[in-house]
Amino acid sequence: MKILFSPSEAKFKGGELVSIVKENYIFPELFSKRLEMVKLYNEYVLSASNDELIALFGTKKQEVIEHYKTDIFKAPTKKVIERYDGVAYDYLNYGTLSKKEQTYIDKSVIIFSNLFGAVYAGDKGLPDYKLKQGQKIGEVSCEKFYKKHFSDVLEGLLQKEEYLDLRAGFYTKFYKPTSPYTTLKFLKEGKVVSHWAKAYRGVVLRSVAQNNIKTIDAFMIMKIENLEVKEVILKGFHREIIYDIKEK
Secondary structure, X not given: OEEEEOOOOOEOOOOEOOOOOHHHOOOHHHHHHHHHHHHHHHHHHHHOOHHHHHHHHOOOOHHHHHHHOOXXXXXXXXXXXXXXXXXXXXXXXXXXXOHHHHHHHHHHEEEEEOOOEEEEOOOOOEEXXXXXXXXXXXXXXXXXXXXXXXXXXXXXXXXXXXEEEOOOHHHHHOOOOOOOEEEEEEEEOOEEOOHHHHHHHHHHHHHHHHOOOOOHHHHHOOOOOOEEEEEEEEEOOXXXXXXXXXXX
16 A cells, blocks of 8 residues: 655755665656756756745745755755654654554655655655745746656556555645545544644554555554544545544
8 A cells, every 4th residue: 555645844954965866766767857857946046046046945034045055966865754844744753663664654655745756755865955835946837747747657556556645735736646545634623624634644644654554444444543534435536534633
């Protein structure tokens, strides 16, 4: 079973100098396209005006702009899952999982990076970049670029697997499912929630890894603390599980 997951705007700094080469990423046959986007970003960052960088990075803080206005190919890198910070990743708490559970995450979770596109959680070589969600690099839309060039290989992989789509809605712009898949919705006191949705995506992913879930059927009967299934909606090949959050 595969799990599709969102990245996070927040990232941990530092890392090691692992090269950005095709051997370090899923779909090495498409590395030239991935590299095309990263090079475009790098060239833009090194030549853009301050106002253009404010728009690209989504911040006016000059110290942040200076931090990211560097050659990405000379930046230290981390394993993908260890680069991202943020609410969902806090609740996943990858570092406290067992080696077996971490390996499950590394090989089963596909994260949709705003800059690098679809990558395995265990892929190496992710630098500390900054790119505001939905922001074009010059005239190029990252989500449209990756949807065009990566949808076929993602479809080829996912059609062979059951998969759970835990992404935020924006990331369907990178890849829209074309085969049976399952999504989750979280309600608190009858209302859809955003912060808690991020948190419980992390909680769910942690539980899935701890229980070594291999099928959607196994997932459906898995107990998750503070969550209670309210309804399951089937529309074509899309299953949506609606949870009530029982946490006080």
